Amino acid sequence: MKRIKEHPILGKEEKRKKIKIVVNGKNIYAYKGETIAAALIANGYRDFRYTHRFNLPRGFFCGIGQCTDCSMIVNGVPNIRTCVTRVEEGMIIETQYGYGDKDGKNERS
Amino acid sequence: MPKDNEKNSIKKIICRCEEITEEEIREAIREGYTTIKSIKRRTRAGMGLCQGRTCSTLIRDIIAEMTGDKKEDILPDSVRPPLYPVELSVLGKKVNKE
Amino acid sequence: MERMREVELLVIGAGPAGLGAAIEASRYGVKVLLVDDKDKPGGQLFKQIHKFFGSKEHLAGTRGFDIGLHLLKEADSQGVEISLQTKVLGTMDKDVISLLVKEREMKLLKAKRIVLATGGIEKALSFPGWNLPGVMSAGAAQTLINIERVLPGERILMVGSGNVGLIISYQLLQAGADVVGIVEAGSSITGYLVHAGKVMRAGVPIYTSHTIKEARGGKSVEEVVITALDRRWNPIKGIEKTFSADTVCISVGLNPNGQLASLAGCEFKFFPELGGFLPLHDDNMESTKKGIYIAGDLSGIEEANSALDEGRLAGISVAASLGYIDSNRFAKLKEDYWDRLNKLRGGPFGHKRSIAKKKILLSSQQKEMRYQEIDCIELEENTKLKNYKSIPSLKEFQEFPGYPSLSRIKKGAVACIECIQEIPCDPCVAACPFKAININPYITDLPYLDENKCKGCGVCIASCPGQAIFVLNYNYSSEKAAISFPYEYLPYPKIGGKAVGVNRKGEPVAEVKIVKVDKRANFDKTAVITIACDKKYINQIRSIERIKDDA
Numbered sequence: 001m002k003r004i005k006e007h008p009i010l011g012k013e014e015k016r017k018k019i020k021i022v023v024n025g026k027n028i029y030a031y032k033g034e035t036i037a038a039a040l041i042a043n044g045y046r047d048f049r050y051t052h053r054f055n056l057p058r059g060f061f062c063g064i065g066q067c068t069d070c071s072m073i074v075n076g077v078p079n080i081r082t083c084v085t086r087v088e089e090g091m092i093i094e095t096q097y098g099y100g101d102k103d104g105k106n107e108r109s
Numbered sequence: 110m111p112k113d114n115e116k117n118s119i120k121k122i123i124c125r126c127e128e129i130t131e132e133e134i135r136e137a138i139r140e141g142y143t144t145i146k147s148i149k150r151r152t153r154a155g156m157g158l159c160q161g162r163t164c165s166t167l168i169r170d171i172i173a174e175m176t177g178d179k180k181e182d183i184l185p186d187s188v189r190p191p192l193y194p195v196e197l198s199v200l201g202k203k204v205n206k207e
Numbered sequence: 208m209e210r211m212r213e214v215e216l217l218v219i220g221a222g223p224a225g226l227g228a229a230i231e232a233s234r235y236g237v238k239v240l241l242v243d244d245k246d247k248p249g250g251q252l253f254k255q256i257h258k259f260f261g262s263k264e265h266l267a268g269t270r271g272f273d274i275g276l277h278l279l280k281e282a283d284s285q286g287v288e289i290s291l292q293t294k295v296l297g298t299m300d301k302d303v304i305s306l307l308v309k310e311r312e313m314k315l316l317k318a319k320r321i322v323l324a325t326g327g328i329e330k331a332l333s334f335p336g337w338n339l340p341g342v343m344s345a346g347a348a349q350t351l352i353n354i355e356r357v358l359p360g361e362r363i364l365m366v367g368s369g370n371v372g373l374i375i376s377y378q379l380l381q382a383g384a385d386v387v388g389i390v391e392a393g394s395s396i397t398g399y400l401v402h403a404g405k406v407m408r409a410g411v412p413i414y415t416s417h418t419i420k421e422a423r424g425g426k427s428v429e430e431v432v433i434t435a436l437d438r439r440w441n442p443i444k445g446i447e448k449t450f451s452a453d454t455v456c457i458s459v460g461l462n463p464n465g466q467l468a469s470l471a472g473c474e475f476k477f478f479p480e481l482g483g484f485l486p487l488h489d490d491n492m493e494s495t496k497k498g499i500y501i502a503g504d505l506s507g508i509e510e511a512n513s514a515l516d517e518g519r520l521a522g523i524s525v526a527a528s529l530g531y532i533d534s535n536r537f538a539k540l541k542e543d544y545w546d547r548l549n550k551l552r553g554g555p556f557g558h559k560r561s562i563a564k565k566k567i568l569l570s571s572q573q574k575e576m577r578y579q580e581i582d583c584i585e586l587e588e589n590t591k592l593k594n595y596k597s598i599p600s601l602k603e604f605q606e607f608p609g610y611p612s613l614s615r616i617k618k619g620a621v622a623c624i625e626c627i628q629e630i631p632c633d634p635c636v637a638a639c640p641f642k643a644i645n646i647n648p649y650i651t652d653l654p655y656l657d658e659n660k661c662k663g664c665g666v667c668i669a670s671c672p673g674q675a676i677f678v679l680n681y682n683y684s685s686e687k688a689a690i691s692f693p694y695e696y697l698p699y700p701k702i703g704g705k706a707v708g709v710n711r712k713g714e715p716v717a718e719v720k721i722v723k724v725d726k727r728a729n730f731d732k733t734a735v736i737t738i739a740c741d742k743k744y745i746n747q748i749r750s751i752e753r754i755k756d757d758a
């Protein structure tokens with residue numbers, strides 16, 4: 001979507017360090033200190049995972065680490081709640097399918 | 110629970126974690142499961158990682174609507190610790206009694 | 208073996224309630240540990256960038272995050288120990304509390320007393336498609352825009368017209384999104400009219416007796432369907448509207464976050480007026496479990512002022528129970544807090560909550576009835592909350608004591624206060640250097656304008672968290688009148704430029720000229736804009752169309 005560069009109450013965006021993360025094999029830029037979910041939404045990503053039973057997309061929902069909808073595979077570890085996990089340089093982030101376990105279920109059927 | 114692949118976003122999901130639909134909850138209530146606890150056992154609704162935080166009030170509303178029970182009489186399921194999922198590796202470590 | 212750490216008081220949750228409890232207990236000598244699962248203290252306050260309503264003594268008129276900073280400073284000067292990113296997992300055995308620090312480390316500790324101030328959790332609302340990405344809780348959207356500074360989407364539908372839905376809609380506009388509408392299942396707006404007024408002036412329609420029927424889309428929301436409801440909240444067939452939208456925000460209320468209280472064995476009861484199941488408490492804020500106190504949204508969803516005062520009350524109760532305050536002193540302090548709490552719960556908005564709180568005290572078998580101090584009969588009579596489906600007519604506004612008379616308007620610059628519901632708010636009173644605004648005797652009474660004292664200076668405009676005060680100058684020039692109003696959007700209009708003057712519903716009225724943009728520092732980021740327009744629009748124009756930034 002869009003980053004809020006200027007804001008009537010919060011003022012100008014503060015200068016933050018740009019870092020690189022890898023989302024489904026693609027390099028994108030994020031800001032140090034922000035959550036993975038924020039970085040993804042700012043870059044236009046909204047479907048973070050596909051569900052186990054109905055294979056339907058899910059994304060950012062509760063924003064406080066409660067609903068687990070925003071879970072993705074981060075550096076190979078599935079079920080990481082991206083709304084409460086902050087980006088780190090070089091982080092590898094992948095869409096999660098089902099439970100994202102290693103036995104091939106993360107392949108798109 | 111069989112894994113069906115029918116992709117139908119129009120289906121109304123009640124329990125987001127376990128993907129249990131409104132129809133499945135209503136079916137369970139019709140079968141006579143009329144408490145939040147028993148519906149959880151029957152359908153898995155409320156058994157997800159959020160521990161029912163998202164869906165239990167929705168389930169309460171459906172029970173109230175179908176059975177005519179007062180909402181205040183439909184008790185939440187009992188809470189069990191830990192309140193948040195904790196990684197096994199952390200639980201396994203020696204606890205720091207500072 | 209090392210001995211397990213034991214604290215005198217463990218406060219769980221660092222929102223206004225928890226901070227209040229920690230500050231007061233510390234003030235009287237109690238050693239306090241305050242924990243919160245977030246990485247910043249302040250609870251709800253840190254996401255709130257708007258000026259808070261409430262009383263001046265509660266820092267009303269100050270923006271939420273600034274109130275948070277103020278409380279933190281107070282906590283710091285009282286020597287409160289704060290541990291962040293610390294989740295309370297529950298009670299292990301008997302009195303041992305388990306904490307998870309930074310997801311990595313488990314700690315166990317004992318506490319002589321506990322204050323639970325865990326706040327509320329947003330309620331869910333299910334509809335077909337609510338599982339699609341793009342549907343989110345209003346609080347989640349608020350975190351994105353105000354903390355992460357990322358827009359959740361560009362065209363947003365808000366579900367729910369309570370204060371939270373109204374305020375977050377307003378903040379989404381400030382962040383640069385479009386709010387395509389607010390739907391409300393009830394037949395009238397449930398939040399304060401002044402908050403609804405802000406978004407309506409910005410052109411956001413509020414659909415009362417409507418709900419969301421469906422969100423549609425492939426990978427995320429692309430369109431939404433809303434439907435009209437009959438009096439029993441059943442959809443009326445055929446009355447549907449489809450909007451293109453990429454985001455749906457759900458704001459249908461909060462539930463007390465009672466999981467820890469439930470684990471601790473506190474007794475719960477159902478109070479729909481206060482958000483649902485909640486732990487009972489006595490007039491010391493002690494739950495049915497001895498030594499465990501509760502405060503804030505956990506003890507009933509209210510607002511920050513009452514959360515803070517309940518917290519402070521819990522704090523002094525703990526201090527007294529540990530022998531740090533003698534009983535006479537404690538009785539006096541307690542009296543004061545109840546007095547303040549009762550006042551906050553006055554007026555028609557607070558009435559139901561006030562009665563529910565009374566029941567809570569009764570259920571916890573309190574002989575002493577604090578609520579007798581508020582005259583219940585009097586409340587009963589004026590509890591008829593006037594609900595509005597939309598912004599009322601000019602005639603209706605003119606019936607209230609904040610609207611100047613026609614003859615006064617013709618004499619020259621005068622304030623026009625369009626605040627017509629009894630809400631707990633009063634910063635306008637202290638703002639006026641000429642004492643022309645009164646709210647008496649209760650904070651929930653309506654603001655009254657003494658039109659002969661008012662000099663039309665406009666200082667009150669920016670002080671009003673409801674943005675409900677305007678200054679009308681009929682004699683700006685021989686043909687033109689001037690109207691001043693608050694404005695918190697970017698970009699600001701340019702002095703000398705033209706803009707579209709809008710009425711209370713955001714409908715265009717006439718082209719106007721910008722004559723002043725006042726951004727002085729003590730207005731705290733609320734600009735006061737003055738426009739010149741035809742004299743006949745003096746009672747109509749209340750803002751301008753937002754200027755679209757195409758940069």
Ligand SMILES: Cc1cc2nc3c(=O)[nH]c(=O)nc-3n(C[C@H](O)[C@H](O)[C@H](O)COP(=O)(O)OP(=O)(O)OC[C@H]3O[C@@H](n4cnc5c(N)ncnc54)[C@H](O)[C@@H]3O)c2cc1C
Nearest residue numbers: 220222223224243244250251295325326503504510511514
């Ligand atoms: C959009 C919006 C606008 C508002 N506007 C106003 C306004 O203008 N004026 C006003 O007076 N009020 C306003 N309010 C209401 C006000 O913010 C709340 O009533 C108030 O914050 C409640 O305070 P609290 O301390 O009870 O809870 P909170 O502020 O919610 O704090 C609770 C804290 O406890 C923590 N916690 C919960 N469980 C645990 C656990 N197990 N372990 C560790 N920590 C835990 C949470 O993370 C949180 O930080 C608004 C609320 C919202 C959502």
Ligand code: SF4
Nearest residue numbers: 639661662664665667
């Ligand atoms: S315009 Fe000035 S004098 Fe009039 S009420 Fe407002 S602050 Fe007071």
Ligand code: SF4
Nearest residue numbers: 626632634635671673
């Ligand atoms: S007019 Fe006064 S009481 Fe009404 S919202 Fe504004 S500051 Fe509060």
Ligand code: FES
Nearest residue numbers: 061063067068083
């Ligand atoms: S959005 Fe709910 S856990 Fe992240």
Ligand code: FES
Nearest residue numbers: 124125126157161
């Ligand atoms: S939504 Fe049902 S358990 Fe999470």
